[in-house]
Amino acid sequence: MGNIVVLVKASLNPEIVRQNPDGTFDIDYTPLKISDVDRNALEEAARLRQVFGGKVYSVTVLTWGPLRAREKDLRLAVQEALAKVADEAFVVADESIIPGDYTVTANVIAAVIKKMGLNPSLILAGEASIDESTYQIPGRVAAKLGLPYVGYVKRIREVRGDRLVVERDLEDYIEVLEVPLPAVLSVTQEVNEPRPPTLIQIRMASRKPIHMLTLKDLGLDVKRQRSILDMRVVTVSRKQVLIEEASMEKAALKLVEYLEKEGVLRF
Amino acid sequence: MGNVIVVSQRPSDAGELVGLARSIGDPVIVAFQDSAERVEELLSYGYKVYRVKSSRPEVLAKAISTLYNELKPKLIVGPNTRNVKDAMAWVAGLHDIHMAPDVAGVRVEPDGIVYKRGFLSERVTMTVKAPYPAIILVNPRVAEPAPREGVGELIELNVGDTMVRVLEVKAKELSGVNLEAAEVIVGVGRGFKAKEDLSMAFELAKLLGGQVGGTRPIAADLKWLPEDAWIGISGKRVAPKLYIAIGISGAPQHMSGVSGSKVIVAVNKDKSAPIFKQADYGVVADLYKFIPALIDVLKRRRGST
Numbered sequence: 142m143g144n145i146v147v148l149v150k151a152s153l154n155p156e157i158v159r160q161n162p163d164g165t166f167d168i169d170y171t172p173l174k175i176s177d178v179d180r181n182a183l184e185e186a187a188r189l190r191q192v193f194g195g196k197v198y199s200v201t202v203l204t205w206g207p208l209r210a211r212e213k214d215l216r217l218a219v220q221e222a223l224a225k226v227a228d229e230a231f232v233v234a235d236e237s238i239i240p241g242d243y244t245v246t247a248n249v250i251a252a253v254i255k256k257m258g259l260n261p262s263l264i265l266a267g268e269a270s271i272d273e274s275t276y277q278i279p280g281r282v283a284a285k286l287g288l289p290y291v292g293y294v295k296r297i298r299e300v301r302g303d304r305l306v307v308e309r310d311l312e313d314y315i316e317v318l319e320v321p322l323p324a325v326l327s328v329t330q331e332v333n334e335p336r337p338p339t340l341i342q343i344r345m346a347s348r349k350p351i352h353m354l355t356l357k358d359l360g361l362d363v364k365r366q367r368s369i370l371d372m373r374v375v376t377v378s379r380k381q382v383l384i385e386e387a388s389m390e391k392a393a394l395k396l397v398e399y400l401e402k403e404g405v406l407r408f
Numbered sequence: 409m410g411n412v413i414v415v416s417q418r419p420s421d422a423g424e425l426v427g428l429a430r431s432i433g434d435p436v437i438v439a440f441q442d443s444a445e446r447v448e449e450l451l452s453y454g455y456k457v458y459r460v461k462s463s464r465p466e467v468l469a470k471a472i473s474t475l476y477n478e479l480k481p482k483l484i485v486g487p488n489t490r491n492v493k494d495a496m497a498w499v500a501g502l503h504d505i506h507m508a509p510d511v512a513g514v515r516v517e518p519d520g521i522v523y524k525r526g527f528l529s530e531r532v533t534m535t536v537k538a539p540y541p542a543i544i545l546v547n548p549r550v551a552e553p554a555p556r557e558g559v560g561e562l563i564e565l566n567v568g569d570t571m572v573r574v575l576e577v578k579a580k581e582l583s584g585v586n587l588e589a590a591e592v593i594v595g596v597g598r599g600f601k602a603k604e605d606l607s608m609a610f611e612l613a614k615l616l617g618g619q620v621g622g623t624r625p626i627a628a629d630l631k632w633l634p635e636d637a638w639i640g641i642s643g644k645r646v647a648p649k650l651y652i653a654i655g656i657s658g659a660p661q662h663m664s665g666v667s668g669s670k671v672i673v674a675v676n677k678d679k680s681a682p683i684f685k686q687a688d689y690g691v692v693a694d695l696y697k698f699i700p701a702l703i704d705v706l707k708r709r710r711g712s713t
Contacts, residue, residue, distance in 0.1 A: 269642075290466070367538045383684065
């Protein structure tokens with residue numbers, strides 16, 4: 142049937158948000174990690190690779206700098222893809238596409254797929270990244286490549302010849318769809334239960350090729366659309382009062398007293 | 409001024425979107441799903457309404473792409489629903505235009521749109537400028553609703569076949585709770601060991617005149633609650649006066665959904681759980697012991713007044 146391409150993002154980690162003294166977001170010192178739902182896409186590729194019979198490639202575009210400081214985090218994310226399922230990884234790291242721009246990222250991914258001759262029968266991605274959560278890259282890539290696109294896939298039911306039967310989880314209802322291949326699918330976290338790669342898989346991954354690319358290698362000229370004017374850390378100023386009582390009744394009475402003072406309890 | 413395409417999935421989302429569009433240019437409305445069925449409500453804004461008789465994202469995408477070529481709009485605005493996000497991603501890709509969902513504030517400038525949106529599970533707010541044309545999907549209450557004082561014109565928009573074929577449509581199991589409007593919400597997480605145990609949360613919510621919502625694992629994975637009770641970045645965003653998080657660790661994907669709450673209470677037996685740093689009042693206790701005690705105290709208080 143053919144090859145599978147999995148889109149993997151090294152996202153800024155929302156659990157480790159760093160702040161400059163002036164309250165702005167310190168992007169340079171906030172670490173990157175693989176987007177959680179990309180693991181579901183990789184797991185699904187591992188499940189389907191037997192049936193597809195071809196190679197599995199991962200494609201990653203670095204969208205956050207500084208480039209020289211991101212090498213380690215980027216490698217960790219890509220190696221997880223290699224350990225889990227990918228035979229080869231393609232990584233685009235180029236100053237001119239940092240910080241990321243949705244239009245540019247989609248064009249770069251489409252260019253990697255076309256120019257590197259990946260020839261996929263299926264392109265899998267997570268529904269959204271954990272940093273920007275804009276849910277748009279998979280759909281854009283499909284449009285760029287002229288392929289059918291199904292987002293929010295919560296289950297891939299079966300491979301029926303050159304078609305897939307999938308369940309799409311929309312706003313108010315679920316659809317069962319038949320999608321002709323090649324196609325682009327974005328998956329939700331409900332699609333499977335990702336298993337971490339085994340030690341043997343992790344060891345094998347270090348021998349698999351990582352192709353580092355720049356825009357020059359892709360013969361691509363890009364025009365960024367957005368300018369980020371400001372990024373500010375939202376400060377939560379919660380009271381953080383702790384109630385620790387051996388007696389549950391005492392704890393409950395204390396809590397009720399606090400809540401009455403706040404004026405949020407009515408009897 | 410330029411055209412602005414307003415995408416409406418439900419008549420209730422249209423007022424504010426038309427209001428926003430009017431401040432930027434000349435609106436035309438694209439109606440699908442519920443809005444397509446109740447098109448007369450949309451016609452009363454006094455603009456052209458294009459009706460798409462399917463709610464599938466690929467059909468909507470093709471319809472809007474056709475209109476885009478015809479009208480050359482300055483902006484496309486729409487609600488943050490899955491159907492619209494999916495359709496607009498494809499339109500944005502096809503026409504190489506900027507797109508931003510979950511927009512919380514908009515400012516119009518001559519050479520582009522300036523908007524604010526949450527970033528990193530809303531722990532950071534990003535302000536961005538993007539050139540026209542662009543696609544902006546806005547949160548509720550960003551704009552003033554437009555008055556309904558006109559007579560619009562209805563135009564049917566038909567698009568051809570799509571590559572994707574529908575075999576079956578299944579309804580989702582929904583509870584119909586309106587968490588967005590609730591003043592008190594009891595939130596449940598993985599600290600609960602079994603579905604039956606949620607009855608404690610429901611009893612507590614009832615005593616407080618509130619509703620029950622849950623984290624992604626509870627609502628989407630385990631399905632102990634209907635999906636419309638899912639609170640978080642991919643679920644509902646709520647803003648009650650009181651949010652009581654029970655057995656919830658405090659992952660950013662969940663907490664971003666409750667950041668608008670006035671008072672947050674956390675009940676967790678793990679003192680190092682991140683939720684205690686994001687709560688006003690934290691009770692370090694086993695929920696199985698504390699919640700019955702709290703219910704008792706509330707019942708006694710209620711009885712004595």
